[in-house]
Amino acid sequence: MNADIRANPSLDSPYFDLAGHLGSRAYCIHNMMYPDSGEETSGLLDIGVKDLLPSPFFAPPLSPPKGTTFELRPAEGTSGVGMFAARNIPAGGLILVERPILIAPYIIALESAPESEIFAALLRRLPPDTVAHFMTLANCKPPEECTAIEGIMRTNAIAVSLPVPDDVPYPELPTHRALFLNTSRCNHSCSPNAKWHWDAPSFSLSLKALRPIPAGHEITVAYIDPTSPRAERRAQLKDTYAFSCRCAACARPSAAVAQSDAARAELAAFWAAVLPFEAWCRDARLPDYGLVDAHARAYQLIEAEGLQTLGIGKHLDAIAMGYGALRDVAQFRVWAARARDARLEEDDAVGARVLEEWIREPETFPVWGWRESLLKASSPKASSPKSVKCMWRD
Numbered sequence: 555m556n557a558d559i560r561a562n563p564s565l566d567s568p569y570f571d572l573a574g575h576l577g578s579r580a581y582c583i584h585n586m587m588y589p590d591s592g593e594e595t596s597g598l599l600d601i602g603v604k605d606l607l608p609s610p611f612f613a614p615p616l617s618p619p620k621g622t623t624f625e626l627r628p629a630e631g632t633s634g635v636g637m638f639a640a641r642n643i644p645a646g647g648l649i650l651v652e653r654p655i656l657i658a659p660y661i662i663a664l665e666s667a668p669e670s671e672i673f674a675a676l677l678r679r680l681p682p683d684t685v686a687h688f689m690t691l692a693n694c695k696p697p698e699e700c701t702a703i704e705g706i707m708r709t710n711a712i713a714v715s716l717p718v719p720d721d722v723p724y725p726e727l728p729t730h731r732a733l734f735l736n737t738s739r740c741n742h743s744c745s746p747n748a749k750w751h752w753d754a755p756s757f758s759l760s761l762k763a764l765r766p767i768p769a770g771h772e773i774t775v776a777y778i779d780p781t782s783p784r785a786e787r788r789a790q791l792k793d794t795y796a797f798s799c800r801c802a803a804c805a806r807p808s809a810a811v812a813q814s815d816a817a818r819a820e821l822a823a824f825w826a827a828v829l830p831f832e833a834w835c836r837d838a839r840l841p842d843y844g845l846v847d848a849h850a851r852a853y854q855l856i857e858a859e860g861l862q863t864l865g866i867g868k869h870l871d872a873i874a875m876g877y878g879a880l881r882d883v884a885q886f887r888v889w890a891a892r893a894r895d896a897r898l899e900e901d902d903a904v905g906a907r908v909l910e911e912w913i914r915e916p917e918t919f920p921v922w923g924w925r926e927s928l929l930k931a932s933s934p935k936a937s938s939p940k941s942v943k944c945m946w947r948d
């Protein structure tokens with residue numbers, strides 16, 4: 555393929571509009587090499603975006619998990635392969651870390667070549683065994699819709715963002731689709747036990763367990779928003795990935811599905827509806843355990859639905875804060891210990907250490923007894939410790 559390489563003034567234009575500039579973007583084909591693994595990524599990059607990448611481009615070495623964590627084999631209920639735990643994997647355990655073999659802008663504004671040609675050209679720049687591996691990946695698109703190469707990209711590619719400065723004027727420009735040979739083998743579940751995370755600076759995707767995965771169990775991720783009702787999830791998966799989901803959440807009897815749909819809708823609406831911590835502390839009309847009960851319910855629903863992908867850490871933090879604000883030493887210690895463990899699972903050793911100190915000496919917790927003090931305080935401006943912020947993750 556002859557990629558268009560022209561001057562690219564559009565990137566500086568305040569009136570830039572992707573659709574309107576179709577055909578006037580400038581691209582280059584570029585292979586990124588990784589000295590730590592000897593691997594490479596074949597990429598199509600907008601020249602303006604390439605100029606924003608760190609120069610010289612350097613991806614720090616990866617730290618993959620030790621030993622074998624997964625195996626690929628035929629997955630029951632699917633026409634293809636799935637990824638299975640090769641040993642017991644703890645919650646938060648690293649399953650794999652890998653770099654993409656192909657990367658291209660999410661929206662390619664190039665009239666001179668169709669996407670199938672672009673992907674074929676990128677593939678030709680990779681070693682033959684990598685290409686052969688690519689061609690074994692699933693393709694859920696019929697041949698009358700697109701070529702096999704494009705179908706494989708559309709079935710397996712993941713949206714990632716390039717390591718460009720935060721204030722890049724057009725946030726869609728750094729958004730790319732990337733193809734990963736191993737993560738592509740993860741099948742979908744509406745109660746996934748794993749989640750991927752893209753780390754732009756190291757140009758790598760890591761896959762981690764969301765809860766303990768016993769050896770031999772399938773490792774699954776969510777392709778779509780799992781808080782939608784079952785009927786919507788199934789329609790979306792059929793439409794985009796051409797399969798009928800029969801995961802444990804979808805296979806429930808109808809009565810249980812209604813309950814599950816309601817639980818998922820409640821979780822989806824939770825953060826917009828829940829009262830902020832300080833507002834609860836200051837309002838005598840609210841029940842003493844109102845905040846703790848709301849977060850404990852969300853935590854229970856997450857566990858029951860297998861939706862740890864929504865994040866349990868924020869709920870554990872809030873429950874510990876609630877008990878701290880109520881001066882309940884025993885419950886504070888129980889929930890702060892769970893919040894600490896969640897941080898360890900997220901590799902946040904610093905946060906875990908801070909919590910450990912508060913567990914040892916609850917009175918040093920920044921909002922200890924806060925509800926009582928704020929209710930007693932005559933002025934609404936009574937103490938407002940800034941350190942309370944560090945308990946919240948957002």
Ligand SMILES: C[S@@+](CC[C@H](N)C(=O)[O-])C[C@H]1O[C@@H](n2cnc3c(N)ncnc32)[C@H](O)[C@@H]1O
Binds near residue numbers: 634693709801
């Ligand atoms: C990203 S690939 C996953 C790996 C794929 N099974 C393989 O053999 O390479 C996506 C495709 O896998 C299949 N798939 C994924 N999750 C599934 C599920 N829960 N039930 C049935 N098929 C599924 C569908 O054919 C889908 O289009």
